[in-house]
Each structure stands twice: as C-alpha cells, then as structure tokens.
Amino acid sequence: xxxxxxxxxVGNFIVTKENGNGMDWVSIKAVSGFWTMRFRQDNMMFRIxxxxxxxxxxxxxxxxxxxxCYLMSNCMPDLDFMEEFYKIYSDWSERQAKSEExxxxxxxxxxxxxxxxxxxxxxxxxxxxxxxx
Numbered sequence: 001x002x003x004x005x006x007x008x009x010v011g012n013f014i015v016t017k018e019n020g021n022g023m024d025w026v027s028i029k030a031v032s033g034f035w036t037m038r039f040r041q042d043n044m045m046f047r048i049x050x051x052x053x054x055x056x057x058x059x060x061x062x063x064x065x066x067x068x069c070y071l072m073s074n075c076m077p078d079l080d081f082m083e084e085f086y087k088i089y090s091d092w093s094e095r096q097a098k099s100e101e102x103x104x105x106x107x108x109x110x111x112x113x114x115x116x117x118x119x120x121x122x123x124x125x126x127x128x129x130x131x132x133x
C-alpha cells in the first residue's frame with residue numbers, strides 16, 4: 001500500500017483508507033493488530049464503511065457491526081446457531097427486497113419515453129450545430 005490514513009476510531013478498532021496497486025481500500029483493524037478486514041473500492045462495503053467512518057453519528061452503528069464481524073470470524077458456532085442466523089438473515093433479505101421501489105409498467109414506459117425525447121432533442125441540436133458550421 002502506498003498511502004494509509006486513519007479516518008475513524010470506533011471502540012477498539014481503527015478504520016483506515018489506503019491506496020495502492022491502482023485501487024483504494026478501506027481497512028478495519030483491531031487496535032491489537034491481530035485482526036483485519038479490508039474492502040476494495042469496487043466492493044459495495046467500501047462505500048458503506050467509508051461513509052459511516054466519515055459520519056460520527058454513525059460510529060456507534062459501525063462499531064457494533066465491526067464487533068459482530070469480529071466475533072463471527074473468531075468463533076465456530078454450532079449448527080443450531082447457524083440455522084437460526086440464516087433464518088434471521090433470510091427474513092431481513094425479504095424485508096429489504098419488499099422495501100425496494102419497483103416501477104410499474106406505466107412508470108417505466110414514461111421514463112423510457114422521456115429519455116427517448118431527450119436523445120432525439122440532442123440529435124436535433126447536434127444536426128443544427130453541424131449545419132451551422
């Protein structure tokens with residue numbers, strides 16, 4: 001890594017932003033140095049962690065999430081726990097999917113028509129510019 005700078009400290013964890021090998025990274029490291037997780041700039045979690053690290057109002061949430069990741073990566077839960085976890089995760093995923101806005105066919109057609117009109121107008125302006133020169 002070429003450049004590393006601390007962007008937040010949450011509890012016993014330090015969040016750094018790093019640059020190297022043509023990519024940006026966000027890294028979360030235990031203060032002890034014995035545990036780290038990193039996300040590359042093309043990973044959705046890069047953006048989420050970076051934004052939470054930059055907003056002190058979200059540091060409590062970020063710390064709680066990091067602690068959860070730390071605990072889960074440093075233990076071997078029994079099968080009952082994992083089955084319950086997957087059930088909870090599936091329920092959460094369904095709630096997330098339901099909360100996403102889905103466009104109706106009419107709304108989708110309207111947006112496509114507006115974009116088609118914009119494109120046609122740009123083409124007409126381009127043709128006028130070419131004819132003027």
